[in-house]
Amino acid sequence: MRKQYPFDIIEPKRQRIWDETAAFKAWNPGETIPKNHPFAERHGLAGEVAASQLPPKYYILDMFPYPSGSGLHVGHPEGYTATDILARYKRSRGFNVLHPMGWDAFGLPAEQYAIKTGQHPRVTTEANISNFKRQIKSLGFSYDWSREVDTTDSDYFCWTQWIFLKLYHSWFNQETNKAESIETLTIPSGLETEEARTSYKDERRLAFVAEAPVNWCPELGTVLANEEVVDGKSEVGGFPVVRKPMRQWMLRITAFAGKLLDGLDEIEWSDSLKEMQRNWIGKSEGAEVHFQVADAQEVITVFTTRPDTLFGATYMVLAPEHALVDQLVTEEQKDAVEEYRTFSSRKSDLERTELAKEKTGIFIGAYAINPVNKERIPIWIADYVLSTYGTGAIMAVPAHDSRDLEFAEKFNLPVLKVVKAPEGQDSIGFVGEGVSVNSDFLNDLPTCEAKPKMIDWLSEKKAGSRRTNFKLRDWLFSRQRFWGEPFPILWKDGQHRAVGAHELPVTPPDLKDFKPTSDGEPPLARAAEWANLKDGSIRETNTMPQWAGSCWYYLRYLDASNKGMFCGKEAEAYWMGSADETANPGVDLYVGGTEHAVLHLLYARFWHKVLYDLELVSTTEPFFKLVNQGIILGEDGQKMSKSRGNVVNPDEIVSAYGADAFRLYEMFMGPLEMSKPWNTKGVEGVYRFLGRVWRMIVNEESEVAFDQALAVDAQKDEANLSKLTLNSTIKFDIEPTPDQLKSLHACIKKVTEDLDGMRFNTAISAMMVFVNEAVNWKVRPAECMRTFLTLLQPFAPHLAEELHGMLQEENAGVIAYQPWPVFDPALLIEESVEMPVQVNGKLRDRLKVSRDADRQSIEKLVLASEKIKANIEGKSIKKLIVVPGKLVNIVVK
RNA sequence: GCCGGUGUGGCGAAAUUGGCAGACGCACAAGACUUAAAAUCUUGCGAGGGUUAAACCUCAUGUCGGUUCGAGUCCGACCACCGGUACCA
Structure with a gap:
């Protein structure tokens, strides 16, 4: 297939410019914005800005991925593309957009690989992250990479441990219906001994130790939370799970059962998702x-x-x-x-x-x-x-x-x-x-x-x-693993105590062997020097489950490089919306798969509610609006899997058709929330569309010169793009015709409304309709083309920005910060409308009727129609229904 | 079993308040350009009937029924598929 346009030159070029100019950096209150940053130019801001000066916030979040060894599959970028389109749209509408990405990188596969090969999970994880990042960046997403988080980074898990200590140092006060510092707990006077008083306290902490029947998975050598057991097998790997009494760390999520249930009424999640959470909490x-x-x-x-x-x-x-x-x-x-x-x-x-x-x-x-x-x-x-x-x-x-x-x-x-x-x-x-x-x-x-x-x-x-009664059980929070956050806990004489907050992070020891010990102790117990302290205390050798890091990452993004706090107060208030009454409370939009409907989403809500009670965050719920993307099936309509051989690798699609075509196709397939099959032929369709956009603006003869220049240039230098000239139909300083404006404004209206309703597929078809018309224009006013490119920009940012640059007659600028076009309803008014005419509900004729024709004249026109006459001949008219501007229905007998 | 979702051409889908069913795209077919192919452009494309060609007619949104001048859309019953959940008292 002949290349439609030089996406392989344009896309790396635009990505390079975005990186170099930090084009998508989101600005926190108190930060200093350079005056040549496009955000500063758009909003007339520069220098240090206060929260009150910043435009309204829009926090749009993807569920961060586990960076697996197999890399991205086409399902990941579906959600990422949807959020990126909206992030770009909101930026264009003038919002201060926070759109971050990071890595949920603790987890079993890296550890099991380590057990097999001896390669440290750190090494595996770093390689996987860099591969994921390369793939994600190749798609041109407008993430603020300065806020990238990695749950395995000690600067990050330091605060995971810190929040755990907050749970450890808190109890749930039934009277105030809140989590409170353990210091507020009144100890009954009857308790004589220090031991009795300590255990009274310990039994009431939000993080506590309990001897309980747990789900033990011999194959994985660890316990699992109820939520991680599916049909008596481990959710990861599908290994058998048995019940076994063991002493484990638990989190008192049951104390929040009522709040977790009631909170669902305050947030905009789908009914099915709310139902799943309600069922899991199981109030009766x-x-x-x-x-x-x-x-x-x-x-x-x-x-x-x-x-x-x-x-x-x-x-x-x-x-x-x-x-x-x-x-x-x-x-x-x-x-x-x-x-x-x-x-x-x-x-x-x-x-x-x-x-x-x-x-x-x-x-x-x-x-x-x-x-x-x-x-x-x-x-x-x-x-x-x-x-x-x-x-x-x-x-x-x-x-x-x-x-x-x-x-x-x-x-x-x-x-x-x-x-x-x-x-x-x-x-x-x-x-x-x-x-x-x-x-x-x-x-x-x-x-x-x-x-x-x-x-x-x-x-x-x-x-x-x-x-x-609630079905919800307390959350079993410890795992017998190496590749997780160590607990900031020390044991002495059978008593546990917290590591001081100033001693965080507790980093895992260096190990060569990542298996549990022969007597069944977790792998961390192999590090005797690490585990045994000089004063005779022993470190807790369990680690936290993978969910710990994902319980609060959305808060770290708000202030990712803060050394002194998990998240600064001002940043939190601004981005979570409590500083502005008109803003949504929490993350404005959170997009991800249904597989996290009960696990991650319940755990994160729980932590958030504890942090709220402790006055560390200012909203009761973390995620205001949540949308689940549907899964993408293989071309055969089956779930994608290696064994079926129907997995599609985004890298191949990007190298054949470019990132813009890939993004466009992911959205054009159908509604975001539906599951739908992949079809590479469909990518060709949207790719052809992008080619038409290209040829609508670029002179085809200059492409020949460009191709020749490129053919002799081994470097494939992007400077060759200067050989390209504008299509001769493009005219500056010319007024668009009323028909041109009508097409353009119909497109603005449809794309705007569809973006607001997250109907990406129909927004794209509206742009196709516009282009199908505009390619037939003998004269294409530059202004119309620029406006159209602003609409296209969120979907196909590389192409739109490159063409927009050509129309500016200078290769500068990020159109992501161009104001979103406003449609003018006056331009859409038709002088005459075609009205369908039905007889007994069956379509019999269509008549051109003047826009402001009254009932009588429409009736007269209809009854004069030959086709209608033929259809009502010999029958009597019972009723004549005229819906102005819509249709006419004649009921006859 | 219970809860949630989905059923529309050969395929992905659209129809935003009940008002022209199938926009847009794929696939397919014919034509133009070309030595040829690719790419591009043009035209056709739900099924059946009808016509030299049109016009036109009938049927059609999982099934059956209802409400309505009018139903893919609302109501009732059922069927199929997908997801969740399950001895939860």
């Missing part, structure tokens, strides 16, 4: 009910969302791991119960989910008393009751819960109907809302009234209370 409202154990002191507390069905509770079930089982089991059932517990504990999570859900369980010999009717009901254990949810015990109401019913049928337990289903439905097995029956004081009440009445009754009798 109901009651706690206390059951006295028959002939014993113990009380079993259950959680239920249906207290109204308490009269129908015919047995109880405890999780096999429930703490009371040992005390309650009767002598004759002991062996059988023990056998069942072994049986269920041996089941891995994988087996539990894979096995057909045949209910199993065993009676433990004891009975409980149903508080409402004093009935003795048997107590069973079964693994369909989870120790990790609610109280680990349930009251079983088989008539109105499908799992309880299945269990009751298998083990012949009584089933008692207490809710009457609506007409036509079977009450047994009915789980919806109905009317209470067989329930004494609840009889005849609808479910919605029976619930609160039962809760009142229980509270009065001290047999229960209202209760809200």
